[in-house]
Amino acid sequence: GENVEQHPSTLSVQEGDSAVIKCTYSDSASNYFPWYKQELGKRPQLIIDIRSNVGEKKDQRIAVTLNKTAKHFSLHITETQPEDSAVYFCAARATNFGNEKLTFGTGTRLTIIP
Amino acid sequence: DAGVIQSPRHEVTEMGQEVTLRCKPISGHDYLFWYRQTMMRGLELLIYFNNNVPIDDSGMPEDRFSAKMPNASFSTLKIQPSEPRDSAVYFCASSLPLAAGELFFGEGSRLTVL
Numbered sequence: 001g002e003n004v005e006q007h008p009s010t011l012s013v014q015e016g017d018s019a020v021i022k023c024t025y026s027d028s029a030s031n032y033f034p035w036y037k038q039e040l041g042k043r044p045q046l047i048i049d050i051r052s053n054v055g056e057k058k059d060q061r062i063a064v065t066l067n068k069t070a071k072h073f074s075l076h077i078t079e080t081q082p083e084d085s086a087v088y089f090c091a092a093r094a095t096n097f098g099n100e101k102l103t104f105g106t107g108t109r110l111t112i113i114p
Numbered sequence: 115d116a117g118v119i120q121s122p123r124h125e126v127t128e129m130g131q132e133v134t135l136r137c138k139p140i141s142g143h144d145y146l147f148w149y150r151q152t153m154m155r156g157l158e159l160l161i162y163f164n165n166n167v168p169i170d171d172s173g174m175p176e177d178r179f180s181a182k183m184p185n186a187s188f189s190t191l192k193i194q195p196s197e198p199r200d201s202a203v204y205f206c207a208s209s210l211p212l213a214a215g216e217l218f219f220g221e222g223s224r225l226t227v228l
Binding site for chain 1: 145147149155156157159162164169170172205209211216217219220221222
């Protein structure tokens with residue numbers, strides 16, 4: 001089955017600086033890679049996703065890059081703000097018929113230092 | 115739509131007792147997932163359903179765990195008998211089929227087994 005590894009497990013950055021979180025996956029059939037943000041005591045919520053036919057996707061201060069050859073993808077947050085403090089999860093899913101499993105990484109606790 | 119609804123939000127029980135967690139997915143979503151979240155293991159997929167049929171239950175820890183989806187608007191996750199190591203937050207999530215992608219999580223059920 002799919003195995004998703006995520007690094008680092010914790011990350012502290014000064015407000016205004018950039019943050020980068022990296023993930024690797026094992027199943028070459030995976031073709032959908034979402035990122036979820038979970039604030040303390042809340043549910044995980046999708047913030048951005050990328051599919052395997054795209055190398056990069058941006059949404060305001062958030063961007064995700066994908067390297068299918070190397071089987072890794074990354075989340076980039078620029079101009080970080082205090083409200084970016086949360087746990088971020090990457091995930092991978094093979095959206096082939098009959099397989100809808102979304103496998104999550106172990107999470108990165110991001111702390112923005114004012 | 116009110117989103118994915120889970121109950122109870124919090125459950126404290128004693129070892130050996132039966133626990134039943136409930137979930138109402140978003141109307142029209144064909145897929146329903148049960149995840150368990152702990153500090154040590156992150157978000158683990160326990161089981162998922164497609165059109166009320168269990169597709170993959172390979173993540174269910176052992177025979178003490180069982181899940182049902184009697185109709186499109188209701189699912190249960192049962193633990194019998196419960197053990198202290200079952201203490202975790204249990205999330206239910208639902209999604210549209212295949213390429214639509216996003217998983218919508220409920221608020222979670224925090225289970226504490228004493």
